[in-house]
Amino acid sequence: MSNCEQCIVRQFNSLKSLTKEELIRISGCKTSKTIKKGQLIFDEGENVNGVYCIKDGVCKLTKLSANGKDQIVKLVVKGDLLGQRSLVSDEVTNLSATALSEMQVCFIPKQEIMHDLHENSDFTLDVLQHMAKDLRKADNVIVNMAQKSVRQRLAEALIYIYNTFGTTEDDMLSVILSREDYANIVGTATESAIRILSQFKKDGLISTKGKQIKIEDLVTLKRVE
Amino acid sequence: MSNCEQCIVRQFNSLKSLTKEELIRISGCKTSKTIKKGQLIFDEGENVNGVYCIKDGVCKLTKLSANGKDQIVKLVVKGDLLGQRSLVSDEVTNLSATALSEMQVCFIPKQEIMHDLHENSDFTLDVLQHMAKDLRKADNVIVNMAQKSVRQRLAEALIYIYNTFGTTEDDMLSVILSREDYANIVGTATESAIRILSQFKKDGLISTKGKQIKIEDLVTLKRVE
């Protein structure tokens, strides 16, 4: 079994604020899992009963809206913790998590995390700081959704994915999303997302090869209105 | 000077988790302020350097978008704390706060709150829980913005204000917002908000008297699509 103390991923999230002893305890009770691309990790309304620490891979957090469409609220990266919010507020989760690539994750049971939240104020403050940042980001998303055009939001989604997840050797975005996923990020109809991406292609801002997308003109893409 | 220990408002926010001693210390260093309707409490990009505890009145939290329009991200009620997020993440504020009615607030300096966040884990956990709830609400706002029509968002905004702030003796919504404010809540042009409110009036869902709005048919308003 792998050891949390020597896990690099921990550097990127609040677990870095745990003591040596706490980490050893966590190591002893965590479960490592491999999750296949497309697999549901947890579903809206479920009791999650713990926290996932993402060692590798990408997943989407979605919420089903009244009209039956999934809205992608966040993309989760290597190093992120998944499920802290539901754990902290002691509620069923309000989001579903689905793997977008093969993932390596560790699951840490709820009571272990809660124990440390009560005992280690450095850890609690660190979780609090992460949540404060998430909230700030959520505010920005709200403003973008409310005030920007679909075209602009889609351009920004491409830039966000480029900046966050980077590219493969041949400069394609390394996270591969369906056109429907893109539509669900920016909150539009799938056909509209496809149409706008086609337009971006015609304008030389991007190129595509199947589902893969390459950003050809980042400067102009940033200026899209 | 009024006493935090005996302040009823404290029941509604995280300050209820402070000890008697901590409350006495806070009482000694807080400042009470009256803020006039329309007055700016703090502006986006400012260092807030503390937390506001809202004793009475209502204010809006806004963020300026790239197109020059203010987006209202949240309405703050009696009992809410203002500015915890910036304090916790130690950043300048990302939102502006403007009074929508005359307000009574207490300002508690940053170092006092930070002290308690380090020493009192009950308090820290309570702040964390409040922030987790705010984040969940923000997720819901994102989904609504992305997936619902302007008409539907406006109907929901009216219902939200009705449920949260209630009505005056003559059943008018007790929080008075301009049409521009309504537009900035739902993220639309002021003319569009006015037009839709006019339509709601024609359809008998609401009635108006100047800026005041009365909900006439809550059931049908809830069904607006």
Next chain:
DNA sequence: TTTAAAATATGATATTTGTCATAGTTTGAG
């Protein structure tokens, strides 16, 4: 109370986005 400024209201029109239909392309299970 008066009156100018601000806010609300509404028409005409342009633009954006959604919906439905259908065709072409890619992908992955067997």
Next chain:
DNA sequence: CTCAAACTATGACAAATATCATATTTTAAA
């Protein structure tokens, strides 16, 4: 490798929303 299912693409049209112009009403300062 094959082929059906899933995804992508695009046209035609409908609906929602934005923009600009202008009139009317309300508000608040003098």
